Amino acid sequence: MNTGLSWQQRVGNQRDWVWRGWQIRYxxxxxxxxxxxxxxxxxxxxxxxxxxHWRYNLEILGESNTVYALDMLGFGASEKVPANYSVELWVExxxxxxxxxxxxxxILIGNSLGSLVSLAAADAHPDMVKGVxxxxxxxxxxxxxxxxxxxxxxxxxxxxxxxxxxLLKPLFKIIRQPxxxxxxxxxxxxxxxxxxxxxxDILAKPPQDRDSARAFIALFKASTSNNFSPSVKKILPxxxxxxxxxxxxxxxxxxxxxxxxxxxxxxxxxxFYLEEVGHCPHDESPEQVNKIILDxxxxxx
Numbered sequence: 001m002n003t004g005l006s007w008q009q010r011v012g013n014q015r016d017w018v019w020r021g022w023q024i025r026y027x028x029x030x031x032x033x034x035x036x037x038x039x040x041x042x043x044x045x046x047x048x049x050x051x052x053h054w055r056y057n058l059e060i061l062g063e064s065n066t067v068y069a070l071d072m073l074g075f076g077a078s079e080k081v082p083a084n085y086s087v088e089l090w091v092e093x094x095x096x097x098x099x100x101x102x103x104x105x106x107i108l109i110g111n112s113l114g115s116l117v118s119l120a121a122a123d124a125h126p127d128m129v130k131g132v133x134x135x136x137x138x139x140x141x142x143x144x145x146x147x148x149x150x151x152x153x154x155x156x157x158x159x160x161x162x163x164x165x166x167l168l169k170p171l172f173k174i175i176r177q178p179x180x181x182x183x184x185x186x187x188x189x190x191x192x193x194x195x196x197x198x199x200x201d202i203l204a205k206p207p208q209d210r211d212s213a214r215a216f217i218a219l220f221k222a223s224t225s226n227n228f229s230p231s232v233k234k235i236l237p238x239x240x241x242x243x244x245x246x247x248x249x250x251x252x253x254x255x256x257x258x259x260x261x262x263x264x265x266x267x268x269x270x271x272f273y274l275e276e277v278g279h280c281p282h283d284e285s286p287e288q289v290n291k292i293i294l295d296x297x298x299x300x301x
Contacts, residue, residue, distance in 0.1 A: 006198075007052045007055040007198055007201075007202060008052075010055045010056075010058065010059060011027050011051050011052060011054065011055050011058050011069065012027040012028055012029035012058050012059075012062065012067075012069070013027055013028055013029065014026070014027045014051070014077075015027065015028075017097065017100070017101075019073075019093060019096060019097070022073060022078070022079045022081055022083075023078065023079040024070065024071065024073065024078045024079070024093070024097070025050075025051065025070075025071040025076055025077035025078050026051075026068060026069065026070045026071065026097065027051050027058070027068070027069050028066065028067065028068045028069075028101075029058055029059065029061075029062030029066070029067050030062065030066045031062060031063055031064055031065065031066065038064060038065040038066065039065060039105065039106065039107055039130065039131075039297065039301075040065060040066045040067070040068065040102055040104065040106045040107075041061055041065050041066070041067040041068070041106060041107050041108075041109055041297075042067075042068045042069070042070065042094065042098070042102075042106050042107075042108050042109065043057065043058070043061075043067065043068070043069040043070075043109050043110070043114070044069075044070060044072065044090075044094070044108065044109070044110040044111070044113075044114030044115075044117050044118055045069075045070075045071070045072065045075065045076070045110075045111060045113075045114050046110075046111040046112030046113045046114050046115075046136075046279075046280070047075075047112060047113040048075065048203060049075065049076070049111070049112075049114075049202070049203070049280075050071050050075055050076025050077065050202060050206060051069045051070070051071050051076055051077070052076070052202035053111070053202060053280070053282075053283055054069050054282065054283075055198075055202075056282070056283060056286035056290075057282050057286055057289070057290055057293075060286075060290045060294075061290065061293065061294070064294065065297070068097075068101070068102070070093070070094065070097060072090045072093060072113075072114075072117070073085070073089065073090065073093055074215045074218070074219055075206060076206050077206065079211075080206075080209050080210065080211040080212045080214070080215035081211065081214075081215055081218075082211070082214040082215060082217070082218040083215075083218060084218070084222065085218055085219050085222035085223075085228070086222055086227060086228050086229070087113075087116055087117055087120050087228065087229045087230060088120070088124075088230075090117045091117055091120050091121045091124050091125075094108075094117065094121050094128075095121060095124070095125050095128060098125075098128050105127070105128065105129065105130035106128060106129060106130065107129070107130060107131040107132070107133065107297065108121060108122065108129055108131075108132050108133070109132075109133040109134075109135075109293065110132075110133075110134055110135065111134075111135045111136060111280055111281075111282055112135070112136050112137075112138060112253070112254070112279065112280075113138065115134035115135060115136060115137040115138070116137060116138055116139075116140075116229060116232070118132050118133075118134060119132060119134060119137065119232065119235055119236075119239070119243075120229075120230055120235060122239055122241060122243075123230075123235045123238050123239060126240070126241070129241060130241055131241055131242045131243070131244075131297070131300055132239070132241065132242075132243045132244070133243075133244045133246070133293055133296065134243070134244070134245050134246070135245075135246045135247065135248075135280075135281050135282060135289070136246075136247055136248065136251055136253070136254050136279050136280070136281070137232060137245060137247075137254070137258065137259070137262065138232075138253075138254045139229075139231065139232035139233065139258065139262075140223070140228060140229040141229065141230070141231035141232070141233070141234075168216065168217045168220055169213055169217065172207070172212075172213050172216045172217070173213070176204065176207035176208070176212075177204075178200050178204045181200055181203045181204050182195060182200055184203075185199060185200070185203070187252050187253070187278075188252070188253060188278050188279040188280055189278045189279070189280065189283075189284050190248070190250040190276055190277055190278040190284065191276070191277075191284055191285075194283065194284045199283070232262060233262070233265055236262060236265035236266040236269065237265050237266055239266055239268065239269075240268070241268065242268055242270075242300050243266065243268055243269045243270065244269075244270050244272065244292075244293075244296050245259050245262065245263070245269055245270065245271045245272070246272045246274065246281055246289060246292060247259045247271065247272070247273055247274070247281075248273075248274045248276075248277030248278045248279065248280075248281050248284070248285075249273050249274065249275055249276070249277065250276060250277055250278045251277075251278055251279045252278065252279065253278075253279045254279065256273065259271045259273070270296075272292060274288065274289075
């Protein structure tokens with residue numbers, strides 16, 4: 001998809017916000033009319049992605065609703081810091097951004113890790129969220145459930161070895177290379193034409209930032225800990241607001257069959273499968289996803 005404009009020109013009004021002493025990048029678009037009467041939207045990217053990953057969605061969604069997008073701490077153009085990363089930390093970032101700039105109920109829209117943060121935010125701060133739209137929802141706690149108790153020490157030892165900076169730093173220098181990122185994208189996407197030079201540029205530039213290696217090591221260590229994320233299955237029954245789960249049937253990263261399983265935990269969760277689409281539906285099939293989102297929002301008014 002080629003619009004003739006760079007992705008930087010298609011993601012709205014980018015700004016920087018200082019959160020707890022850290023620089024955070026965000027953007028927003030407001031509709032030309034009636035933006036006070038529509039529900040604001042907030043878009044949350046997946047692991048390794050950023051605001052740029054919403055370049056095909058922001059303008060369309062922003063025609064009818066004020067829409068915000070955040071680079072979560074450690075990603076995109078936000079500061080790369082060796083923090084104690086967790087889903088809870090990103091939930092706090094989202095909530096404090098909402099308190100600073102929005103202060104009215106919103107609909108959270110996330111992809112992958114962003115879906116998990118959106119769901120956890122709806123659970124932790126029901127005053128903030130009136131609806132959740134998720135695409136490819138991971139549940140890291142499922143790994144813990146799959147490991148027998150007697151194997152925990154072995155798994156912990158393996159994680160400790162692979163979390164060593166002596167291994168992670170040279171590994172990071174390899175995986176941030178465009179050729180490696182292109183290979184990753186070929187697994188995440190079904191349609192080869194979706195893997196453009198622009199997409200690779202969006203993925204490849206943030207890992208070149210200062211302190212990105214230290215942030216990657218902190219992120220990797222955090223993601224392998226038992227405290228990184230809450231359980232999706234435990235959160236879902238608590239949610240009282242409408243939820244939509246969009247999932248590509250060709251997702252190779254998170255099994256699409258989980259969508260049907262998750263739906264059993266909350267009758268308010270609607271599931272929409274997309275054929276011939278992978279892990280990033282909003283970027284691989286944006287016209288279809290934009291329409292699904294806008295139709296769903298219209299029905300929930």
